[in-house]
Amino acid sequence: MTYTPHGKHLIAGEQIDADARFTSSPIAGEGHSFAAGNPELIDRAVRAADAAFVDYGNTDTETRARFLETIADEIDARGAEITEMGHAETGLPTARLEGERGRTIGQLRMFADHIRKGDYLDRRHDTALPDREPLPRPDLKLIQRPIGPVAVFGASNFPLAFSTAGGDTASALAAGCPVVVKGHEAHPATAELVADAITAAVAKCDLHPGTFSMVHGGSLDVGKALVEHPLIRAAGFTGSLRGGRALYDLCAARPEPIPFFGELGSVNPMFLLPNAMSDRAAALGEGWAGSLTMGVGQFCTNPGVAVVLDGPDADAFIDAAAKALGEVDGQTMLTDGIAEAYRSGRDAVVATGAVESVLSKECDGRTAAPALFVTSGADWRANPDLSHEVFGPLGIVVRVADLDEMEQLAKDLAGQLTCTLHMDDADTDAAKRLVTVLERKAGRLLVNGFPTGVEVSDAMVHGGPYPAATFSGTSVGTMAIRRFLRPVSFQNVPDALLPNVWA
Template sequence: MPYTPHGKHLIAGDLVGADETFTSTPVSGAPFTFSAGSAALIDRAATAAEEAFWTYGYTDAETRALLLETIADEIEDRGVEITETGSAETGLPPVRLDGERGRTTGQLRMFATHIRKGDYLDRRHDEALPDRAPAPRPDLKLVQRPLGPVAVFGASNFPLAFSTAGGDTASALAAGCPVVVKGHEAHPGTAELVAEAITAAVAKCGLPAGTFSMVHGGSLDVGKALVEHPLIMAAGFTGSLRGGRALYDLCAARPNPIPFYGELGSINPMFLLPAAMAARAGAMGTGWAGSLTMGVGQFCTNPGVAIVPDGPEADAFIEASATALAATGSQTMLTEGIANAYRHGRDALITTGAAREVLSKTCEGRSGAPSLFVTSGAEWAANPDLGHEVFGPLGIVIRTSGRDEMREIARGLAGQLTCTIHMEEADSGFARELVPILERKAGRLLVNGFPTGVEVCDAMVHGGPYPATTFAGTSVGTMAIRRFLRPVSYQNFPDTLLPGDLT
């Protein structure tokens, strides 16, 4: 039987209603009414999180690991309902949501394993040197300690992996930080189900109820109240450049500024080098089209720009890309707002006249269809707007005059999540020239692959220079935990006073 949402906030274990409400906009099935968030509800959740921190922030790694594993179990127990609700709300196919749920629970369990090892604490000890001349050295021990309550914003494009129990929440809980989640209005029923799973896990593990709260969205004032609350010590966000930058500025303007770990956008450029183009231009064009349209282009690692050397190989690449894209029909996007923004971005490209339209299909309402544009290196350099992310299945091919122009395009890039090089062995010399440039531009560099999709593992970096993210770091992989920790040094401390992670 389909899940019927209760439509309330989950604050420190309590179901809390509100007079103000909003109605969900599912792709299929009946809409439901949800309580809207408010500054008063945020204050209640943040206050409960601060109270919980005095216990949860001082738990050992085993306690936190058990919580993460129990959350994973509770999510899996609700797996059928989560998939059904998420699919109805977002239009994502069940197989995609099943995979995303597996990624979410897998990440929780991986973090549990990681914190048990203790390496993330970066423990250091400089023993006392009482006889050192000209001055003795004290005994010094260092360890990473949790920041305090963390705000997490649910993402529109990943209702599970980057939302209520996603990477930011898992990272913060692993670090020892209570979490207050602002649910995303695009999938409130899904957020509610996952919040129930986390709440149940907190109770099963005997931890303070304020360790986790979820407040539904509503007006923009809810997010503002969350990042401005004086008890919130850091924030995690995945979303648009405009919205993320506004929140980042609010965090910086606080009397006590806090870190805002925002993922804000990326065009994920690919550089297709001459020998690779000569060997397999058509295959790369077909592969690019598949990566570009995966999930209707609604992945933050969507490779929106291909930089190629001009010539017949460029013609073959563009023809293969256009053929593959033309075979892809219109598909439902996550929200009507995302679909409207996609069409606006596509139409803006047409209006500039700086890029030639090769393919553009009609799409209306909540749907999106592939678009393909071609421009020159000179037009790209003269029109910075071409470099703005268009969130959806839209690609731009830049035909360049050769290595010098490709190199200049690389140097002019803003910060990216990923940069890709397609190459053959004969391209190695030029690739070596590009790598030092591109590693200053992106957090993940690829060779002969497509960046759509992010592996959850120790060595992954999902972040990059601004505007890809607001701080150099990662929101995926075990290094993500370090965002919510800070180093503390203990001088001449007896073992009885040291935190458990140091004894």
């Protein structure tokens, strides 16, 4: 089965062409031609979304739940084509893409179940107290309401789970907000297939066609026009700190600022405590290597830093990690640009002069090979560049003198998506000291595990303090829906005028 892309934008149910075009860059063979986005197309899509909000923002919960489930069905029906095209465009293994599609579909269905329960609305009612002294109390009803059209930026590293129908889109649609997606140039055909699926679901559910649109990428003006459009009420983004911060600043500089929910970057440090290291240092080193190289290190939760107490156990950990990493050859990355950025990041680590290179294989083109470096706690603190995310299979081991230095390093951390403790029961007292610090630094704390892989569930948080994310919250799990809601209090309002989800 071979899919031939139509190469057009999907705006309010219509396929829209454009004069300017770009060509995709698959891992092999010829690329396909796609219409490039521009500010005029963005304006058309956003205005359609705003028109749709009058209807879609006032749909009942069951209508929205069925819509989410229909999107899942439509994506599933295109599963073979999505996998084939996703592999061709990104180089991701078919098993990974099928798993990611299952996660995307599962998230849509989980959100449908969640909104049916109604808890996300946080309904509250203070009944009137007309005889209260010294002043009567009015009747007050509070409920969460959708904020309006939402901009979503497709992510390079997750063509399904964080792109066209990913967590941000699913959250916004569950909340009752129309969505305009800026597709990512790294996988335009995959984005098109998923956009076709959502557009088909809009039609099947007889919703306003402006409920969903996707404009392919183009110049930087496309993203700028999207976040600056006065009818956009919020934006969701997964990507680099540099790109995300630029968009965040644009959102903040608007005459009417809007929230920019960006997930921007993290080194996801691990802290390996002495008794755990004494018991299983080599196994931990081998496990870390597997996590570092999973998906060529192209996960936002890739644990790029390991903090260990200096000594023989640290040597055993490093030796085991180096041996395991040395057995991994160069692998294909998502884009040529990401591969080049990985090599530039690796070279920047070396250029600090503060690291010992344990392993660094040559790689070129679209490939990346693992790299492993070791530094001291003092050199880590003296070289802030070492704490910058390198997107790919690169690890840094930080040797510290004692637990006090380990705790100080934790205190110096910027915000992270995850922090991990490896410990035995005998490490509990030391772990308590670290947890007090790390719960302020990360959105998710792990014990005796590796953070690659994010469970889609009610209790998951995928976010963290800046620069891991721009706002405290989560882009994964049912709480993600609340990003696109705002509380409204109705005072002495008759039931006939309340939102139809109040009952």
